[in-house]
Amino acid sequence: MAENFSEKMKKLEKIVKSLEDDSIDIDKSMKKFEKGINLYNELNDLLKKAENKIEILNKKEK
Amino acid sequence: MNLRKLTVSEINEYVKKLLDYDPILQNVIIKGELSNFVAHSSGHAYFSLKDDSSKINCIMFKRFFKHTKVDFKDGQLVNCKGKVSLFKRDGKFQLYVNEIELSGKGKLYEKFKKMKKEYEKKGYFDKKNKKEIPKYPSKIGCITSHQGAALQDIKSVFNRRTTLVDMDVYSVNVQGEYSKKEIVKAIKYFNKSNVDLIILSRGGGSIEELWSFNEPEVVEAIFDSKLPVISGVGHESDFTLTDYVADLRAPTPSSAAEVAISSNVEVKLILDKLKSKLNDNMKYKINIIKEKLNNLSIDSLILKKENQIKQNFNKIDNLNLRLNQLMDKKITKSNEKLKSLLLKLNHNNPINILDKGYSITKNKNGEIINSSKMVNNGDEVITKLSKGSIISKVSEVKNG
Numbered sequence: 001m002a003e004n005f006s007e008k009m010k011k012l013e014k015i016v017k018s019l020e021d022d023s024i025d026i027d028k029s030m031k032k033f034e035k036g037i038n039l040y041n042e043l044n045d046l047l048k049k050a051e052n053k054i055e056i057l058n059k060k061e062k
Numbered sequence: 063m064n065l066r067k068l069t070v071s072e073i074n075e076y077v078k079k080l081l082d083y084d085p086i087l088q089n090v091i092i093k094g095e096l097s098n099f100v101a102h103s104s105g106h107a108y109f110s111l112k113d114d115s116s117k118i119n120c121i122m123f124k125r126f127f128k129h130t131k132v133d134f135k136d137g138q139l140v141n142c143k144g145k146v147s148l149f150k151r152d153g154k155f156q157l158y159v160n161e162i163e164l165s166g167k168g169k170l171y172e173k174f175k176k177m178k179k180e181y182e183k184k185g186y187f188d189k190k191n192k193k194e195i196p197k198y199p200s201k202i203g204c205i206t207s208h209q210g211a212a213l214q215d216i217k218s219v220f221n222r223r224t225t226l227v228d229m230d231v232y233s234v235n236v237q238g239e240y241s242k243k244e245i246v247k248a249i250k251y252f253n254k255s256n257v258d259l260i261i262l263s264r265g266g267g268s269i270e271e272l273w274s275f276n277e278p279e280v281v282e283a284i285f286d287s288k289l290p291v292i293s294g295v296g297h298e299s300d301f302t303l304t305d306y307v308a309d310l311r312a313p314t315p316s317s318a319a320e321v322a323i324s325s326n327v328e329v330k331l332i333l334d335k336l337k338s339k340l341n342d343n344m345k346y347k348i349n350i351i352k353e354k355l356n357n358l359s360i361d362s363l364i365l366k367k368e369n370q371i372k373q374n375f376n377k378i379d380n381l382n383l384r385l386n387q388l389m390d391k392k393i394t395k396s397n398e399k400l401k402s403l404l405l406k407l408n409h410n411n412p413i414n415i416l417d418k419g420y421s422i423t424k425n426k427n428g429e430i431i432n433s434s435k436m437v438n439n440g441d442e443v444i445t446k447l448s449k450g451s452i453i454s455k456v457s458e459v460k461n462g
Contacts (some may be wrong), residue, residue: 004200005198005200005226006196006197006198006199006200006258009197009198009329009332009333010198012333012336012340013336015340016336016339016340016343019340019343019344019347020343022350026347026348026351029344029347030344033340033343033344036336036337036340037337037340040333040336040337040340043333044330044333046226047225047226047326047329047330047333050225050226051225052220052221052224052225052226052227052228052229053228053229054217054220054228054229054231055228055229055230055231056208056231056233057230057231057232057233058232058233
């Protein structure tokens with residue numbers, strides 16, 4: 001689960017930044033905005049549902 | 063008192079012999095704290111070694127002392143190798159030192175300082191070589207002992223702060239002879255795995271216990287690591303070369319975990335900030351579009367058309383002006399041509415010929431008479447001269 005988080009976070013940051021660009025037309029902007037909101041919701045869900053996994057790799061060797 | 067009386071020299075000589083014949087005293091290593099250290103201009107060094115309750119005087123002759131490279135100072139713990147003998151003149155026994163080195167901590171500390179300087183020179187600690195610590199790591203590789211307190215500290219920070227990050231722990235000996243090899247192996251292992259960064263950690267300890275983190279193999283493995291490494295070794299006051307070469311130094315294992323991961327609370331804050339920025343940016347965008355639409359109102363259309371017409375008028379004016387200019391030019395040219403024609407014409411004016419004595423004769427009808435057949439006897443003709451004219455009557459006509 002957590003694997004996706006940083007990727008999605010980066011995507012969201014990118015979308016927010018791209019909307020600052022005046023040259024993108026309204027259709028594209030709306031699509032980006034929608035995608036951003038979806039990402040936000042997904043990230044929020046991940047944040048609520050995620051659980052740490054701590055694993056000790058080579059315990060047996062010791 | 064039946065004993066034989068001895069001279070001072072005799073007794074000192076005797077004691078010296080006793081000491082010199084003792085095999086143990088001929089080759090000893092004595093550990094102690096340096097005091098009253100004097101490197102004499104003669105090249106010999108004089109000092110004493112002491113511990114909590116005792117002291118021994120030492121001398122190190124030039125031929126031995128010149129080989130030492132350490133800058134010795136009072137208070138340093140040293141090991142001195144040499145023999146114990148008596149200085150006959152004063153009746154004092156002393157240590158004749160032939161080797162001296164900083165002992166334990168002192169020795170390691172000197173080594174640490176020397177290596178630190180070397181690696182610093184090689185650029186191992188340069189800022190430009192530091193890798194960026196990822197903001198939202200998904201998985202962290204932790205190198206520490208699975209039995210150590212450091213791991214417990216790191217785990218508790220993890221469980222308190224985040225639910226988003228996984229951690230693989232590569233258990234190693236954090237001290238002792240296998241330690242450095244295992245640490246290097248672990249760093250290499252994680253560089254081939256899917257973790258985003260490495261925490262290298264152990265709890266506090268003496269400089270000897272922390273020494274693995276000063277080993278060149280470890281320092282170089284950290285420097286060569288493609289993944290960023292956060293060090294959390296010992297306590298706040300402990301510094302190892304690992305701390306210097308790591309991409310980020312945290313003073314303790316717990317703080318290493320703290321800087322490695324963003325807490326859920328922080329992530330939530332950032333996430334919400336991103337959302338409101340997303341909204342703001344979209345609103346701004348919509349406002350720009352609205353403004354553009356407003357600019358397309360009827361009034362502005364009329365204004366635009368008016369401007370267009372104005373521009374067309376201007377164009378016509380310009381054309382007109384150019385036309386006029388062209389016409390003017392043409393007229394001027396024609397005038398000039400006319401003048402020159404006139405001049406030519408004047409040249410050939412028949413009136414001018416009259417001046418030379420020629421004359422023109424016309425009949426009553428004003429026709430120029432250029433043939434005798436045009437007149438009859440008795441006709442009146444007018445002859446124009448250069449000055450004035452003559453009216454005459456034809457008295458005879460000769461045809462031929």
